[in-house]
Amino acid sequence: MSTQFFSPRSRSAISWPLSTHEVSRPRPRLWSRWFGLIHGNNIQQEIVPFRKQLKDEVKKLRAAGRKANRDTSSDKVQRLDRWELTVGIEIHAQLNTDRKLFSKAATSINEEANSNVSVFDLALPGTQPIFHTGAVVPALRAAIAFNCRVMNKSKFDRKHYFYPDQPAGYQITQFYEPFARNGSIIIYDHDGIAPEDGKSITVGIKQIQLEQDTAKTIHQSPSTSLLDFNRVSHPLIEIITLPQIHHPQTAAACVKKIQSVLQAVSAVTTGMEMGGLRADVNVSVRSTTGTDKGINNHTYEGITGLGQRTEIKNLSSFRAVEAAISAERDRQIEVLEAGGEIKGETRGWTLGSTETKKLRGKEGEVDYRYMPDPDVAPLIIDPKLVDHISETLPTLPDDSIRHLVTEMGLTLKDAKTLAALDDGARLDYFDDIMYELNKEGITRQGRTVANWVLHELGGLFSGSEQPFSENKVSAVAMASIMKNLRQGRITGSTAKKLLIMAFNGESRDIDTVIQDENMGLEVLSREVYLKLAQDLISENGKMVEQITVKGQHGKINWLVGQMMRKGEGKLEASRAESILREVLVLVAQRK
Secondary structure (H helix, E strand, O other), X not given: OEEEEEXXXXXXXXXXEOOOOXXXXXXXXXXXXXXXXXXXXXXXXXXXXXXXXXXXXXXXXXXXXXXXXXXXXXXXXXXXXXXXXXXXXXXXXXXXXXXXXOOOOEOOOOOOOOOOOOOOOOOOOOOOOOOOHHHHHHHHHHHHHOOOEEOOEEOOEEEEOOOOOOXXXXXXXXXXXXXXXXXXXXXXXXXXXXXXXXXXXXXXXXXXXXXXXXXXXXXEOOOEEEEEHHHOOOEEEEEEEOOOEOOHHHHHHHHHHHHHHHHXXXXXXXXXXXXXXXXXXXXXXXXXXXXXXXXXXXXXXXXXXXXOOEXXXXXXXXXXXXXXXXXXXXXXXXXXXXXXXXXXXXXXXXXXXXXXXXXXXXXXXXXXXXXXXXXXXXXXXXXXXXXXXXXXXXXXXXXXXXXXXXXXXXXXXXXXXXXXXXXXXXXXXXXXXXXXXXXXXXXXXXXXXXXXXXXXXHHHHHHOOOOXXXXXXXXXXXXXXXXXXXXXXXXXXXXXXXXXXXXXOOOOOHHHHHHHOOOOOOOOOHHHHHHHHHHHHHHOHHHHHHHHOOOOHHHHHHHHHHHXXXXXXXXXXXXXXXXXXXXXXXXXXXX
């Protein structure tokens, strides 16, 4: 691979190959322990993988936590009534760009470690940053989606700290003059907020800033850490909320909602599940009784009367956000009620833990020694660009859900699921099907189409363990199945057979398959229905007795299903049920 070296005087680019000696690619080491299993005088040795050890430890910790929760649940509720939790969130999201923020190296997610690294990423002497203007567009999409005021001029700063994942000894960010300020996001009850927050809660966004990511650290037990510099200088936005959240469940819902908005507007390519989004949470508690003097004397972002906050870093799942906040809240309350003092510090959280752990003392602005970056010019954003992105911004999740429920007739549950799945690809597929049906003059089929897309087709993908793809069953093919079903040309069971055939690669169009395979619904006479119903009743005397004598009418549905199977896709379910009920009444009268 070739990289760019920039002379500090001429700033002219010189391409030269980077050998494996110049950018080391550490190979992961596998760790395991040997345990002796003693059987009489024989000793057998067994390798226990380190990953299995971690999983076993997590299970033990979770079990201990569940037992502790059962033992102290009533006392805990009474304790929480005396304290108010306050949470602010900082979300770091990797932007949807093809190259890094300050170098020409490509961005990467799953590529070989240290394969996309430039000399600037490694902070080699004499290298200079080259700002990637393409990162501004996805960043602006995010800012506009969160109702932020985009600044015409913003500047970059150096945030100094020494850690192996930051080879330059500082991070380039926008602390003092970010590109976006004063936004907000509304989180609703159907987004999963705590019941105490009512129907909705509005969380203010202080600012959104552009910055470079750090290297990825891979910890190996017991004392080894590997560094992957592919992630260094990957473009990030940091979204900083105001401390206006008061329940762990709402905090997790807020992070999830922010991720869904970022994905909907194509600002990011991956979410928490792939490591493309991480959250830091600032947690504090304050007394609600007024008896604890000197505790509620802190101010953050203009909000006064708060307790001393701590920060929990690098939470990588929604569950971790909720669990870590709950654990830190409980720890702070316990310390304060014991007469102790909360210290400003950075803490960590491990999956399955019941408490947070101190990592280091909390750094402040003075500790980071923020200063303007002399090598990066101010960022000037043309208002015309902001207007253009605003006008072409994709539909936001709230608007999509509202449209699906009010205009398409979907249930709220199905609307949320459809909007959230596959980064919006499932919703686009649904829209394409509805477009094809509308061309045929078929309307008001939103709920039916959603059911087939989510459950029937979704079940086929799940059963075959394949990721969703709109090409597996084209929108045209699915619309044709829906049209024939709506117009009564096929039965529901036949529609499912057609869907399976299309899923398995059937190349003929749906109408041709129906004709060639004689799958169309025939208009059968009443006599045919009666004959099938009578034969079914005579074959299932015990079931008939349970219905006619014991009044177990729910079992009629089972008979309808059996009758539909005998009809081999030629019967109408509603007519079959009507005839069955008619014959059952006659049987009951004879008894």
